[in-house]
Amino acid sequence: MQYKWVALSNTTLGVLMATINGTITIISLPAIFRGIGINPLAPTSFQYLLWILLGYNVVTASLLLSFGRLSDIYGRVRLYNLGFVIFTVGSILLSMTFGTGDVAALQLVLFRIIQGIGGAFLMANSAAILTDVFPLNERGRALGINQVAALAGSLIGLILGGILSVIDWRYVFLVNVPVGVFGTLWSYLKLKETSQRVGEGIDLVGNVVYALGLTLVLIGVTYALMPYGNSETGWGNPSVLASLISGLALLASFPYIETKVRYPMFRMELFKIRLFTAANFAGFLRSVGYGGLMIMIVIFLQGIWLPLHGYSFSSTPFWAGIYTIPLMLGFVSAGPVSGWLSDKFGSRGLATAGMLIVGAGFLALSTLPYDFSYPVFGSIIFMIGVGNGMFASPNTSSIMSSVPAKHRGAASGMRSTLQNTGQTVSIAIFFTIVILSLSSSLGPSISNALVQAGAPQLASYVSRVPVTGALFAAFLGYDPVKTILTSLPPSVVSQIPSSVIQLIEQRTWFPQAIAPSFMSAMREAFYFGALLSFIAAVTSAMRGKTKILEEVVQYDAEKKRN
Template sequence: MVQYKWIALSNTTISVLMASINGTIILISLPAIFRGININPIQPSSFQYLLWILMGYNVVTAAFLVTFGRLSDIIGRVRLYNLGFAIFTLGSILLFITPNTGDLGALELIIFRLVQGIGGAFLLSNSAAIITDAFPPGERGRALGINQIAALAGSLVGLILGGILATINWRFIFLVSVPVGILGTIWSYLKLKETGGRAKGEGIDWIGNIVFAGGLILILLGVTYGLMPYGGSQMGWGNPYVIASLIAGAGLLASFPFVERKVKYPMFRLELFKIKAFLMGGISQLFFAFAFGGIMIILIILLQGIWLPLHGYSYSVTPFWAGIYMIPMMVGFVIMGPISGALSDKYGARTLATLGLVIVGLAFIALSTLNYNFNYTEFATIIFIMGLGSGMFGAPNTTAIMNSVPRNHRGAASGMRSTLQNSAQTASLALFFTIIIGVLAATLPAALSNAVTNAGAPQLAPVLSKVPVTSALFSAFLGYNPIGSILSTLPHQLTSSLSPTVVATLTSKQWFPEAIAPSFMHALRISFYIGSAMAFIGAIISALRGGRTIAEEVENIPDLTRSIKSKKNEM
């Protein structure tokens, strides 16, 4: 008979596989999705749809991970995990049948992604806790490493599948998750069982839940709309609603620790932060997610919008080839994930996790040395090494966090770990987009004016200099030359003055990428420097985590300090 621990690992691995396929398949297929629902990237309002489809899922999961994790400690991890599988599958079905196009279709996609996010929050807040419950301490690193392989394998499969399906029908992109979700839902309801401790007799901390979720949602909403144009500015950080949202969200989160000290049954035990391994592991996870969370989409924009068109690829196939060319990063992660997980079982997390973050930081610096027309072999080598570093960090750090927490609080701990990661990933996207939009706002108008003048159409310079930066960025991401759309809106008297040769040059697949490439690469280098700094800060924090810490199997949080035994075999 198959041991239960392998049933738990295989089922949670399916959920991770499904979620990771869903993440990258949408990322790589957004050009086909937006073309399928007839969204024009030149319209200033279109950029908000891109942001919400990319970030809405993370906003929901980040807001509810701790809440759902704490509920799982009270109600049962498997029960809520099973519910998450069903909700996620429902969201995938709704996305597949999205009935409308245009703005309404985009709104439907966003809402259905939020449904997926609720299901994902149930899955993410419980999967690591279920594995930790099922495996003994000496095998958890290997188990979480295998789980991590599924996450990265799913990301790889998503990139390739997205590129293939995007050329057939955009709806198939969402259909992929449905059979996996149905299989996983049935299997989880039939085979998974409660093995973790319960916080029996405890109530739900409604005040804490509202304060935490409300604060996080307000901050993430403020960050999202801060990237939208406002008035005459290319970004919305001066928007009074954005400022109010950020201040109110920060105020609620600042009050959260005080609320948790007063309520009878807090949603998160602040005493867990007294465990050094939990505290340092969580903070280093936060900095890693800040550094790494936005890198995938930034590199895909670089490939789809600039490098591939300049190397002769048509816009219709750039999503597929962007996925193929990102494979080295996934391979590095898949290779190192199980190795580092197994090693952390024997030697602890500190050295492995710290070295992994250092490697990621050095890879960011290496990326900053490339120009926009880079040699692919160099690019592939750098992202492969970056994948190795991230794999070296992931499983050991997760294992160290989960090992340090008593059994009956692993749901809340897993939720908090995932919240730190998802919130930081969302903030990372916002940070990278802010840098790119800010730099492009300062440099792109002059670059487009010079480019159109050099192409023989100086009369278009005033028009091109006023193209919104977000529209240019959106067009690059979708692999779309906006010049044709722009020319169609201009007076006939102006367009008739252009020779056929000039029009052919401006509407070619090389002209627009070449025009925006220098400004875009300047912005990317600044992003890479910041990503590198975040990774190095995370490495310093990781090095301060101390030796291995394993919590004994206890039920009482008041006895927390006596439930921890610290092994002194520090690396």
């Protein structure tokens, strides 16, 4: 077997493992939190949801650039192999989480961060390893296969998460271990270093400034989603503002620092390449506009749509995974084809058309009622998946082909950093839009539902449930009305007819009560996703057709020899 196919199969396994981990965690969060006994209405609980979702991305986004640069110096395969080891150790620790409540939740966050470090090593180097070993005319196809594996992993994660979380939530993390052990052994035995080593030192100042600045910004964005005082969000929290301002100040100083240090980690000269710049920013905009879609859809399906259609909360993770399959199938069907076509016709047209399709898909989602017809919903998310598949492979291929070979590690790290940062910011923005929208509509929606049920005296009590608590409770299949009823004075409860209490304690009553306001909030998030997708399409169209001269010369020479 030619070495390039060995490299492709191994890096594909790494991508598969990382993406299985991503969706299997999202789909299994209700079972995980129920397993460790988290009360969604407790003031500190929502932060655990955020950190288990975002902690992994915060770490990877902060470290990808540094790791990409280190791989240029010390070898891509060496650091890639180390990533397999660390990721596997993190998975083992997650499956061994002990205790309950806050203690267990903090352990989960810490072990997810360890996983994120391993994931950063894997993501920073996989595309660069493939670019090193595949010639120009096969690169798009190879990266397309890699992208398909990523979406196949996402699809497998959705289904596995639904099945394993019903058996035992620890299996959700344990399932990564056999793949990680096999991948670790295979990478150490089979992969060999083919990259051009850069004989330079480490940019210590740049690494610290960039990682600290980005971490502060992402931490600030994350805690901005937590309630502060009388506000449903924390954007006015002095600690959040201090974190954001200091982080942005450090990031603003970073380009200047990189022009002064001897061995910069961030190759500012790469942004002189039009193709590199346009494709990277198109990818960043796509991540910001699209990154929060999956978690929003999963929360809505598990917390509202599936219970309203007769599914028990214990089974909603599995069915949410099944019902989101069209999104993955769309990507898988378009990814390889778009990669192959980009090798022949270039990336600009395919990538631009893909983002236009995604934007149209977001607008189509905004027209749906909360009790939508599934065939219509499935068709729309399939279309969004196709658009993403058309964009991802050509865009990655054009970025990696646009830079000199000696800078591919840095370029891969820069691309992955922008992508992961965009995804983290996207989740935070989607949550912010939904929370702010719900803050004005959720209370009246629940109050109206109580009046219609015949229990207007409960309206003032139930409407006090924080938006984040209601959102988290719906996601976990937790009914806050029952908790509130048990905490009320007997004199208040005695005024409510037993038939009314039976009605509002039904599994479907709370999802039905919050569904109209939640769907209205989702529409605002969909409008945001559409706007960013269309801007990404414009940016993508500006990439031009420039290729690095040394690559074109090498390709022409290979054609003449063959």
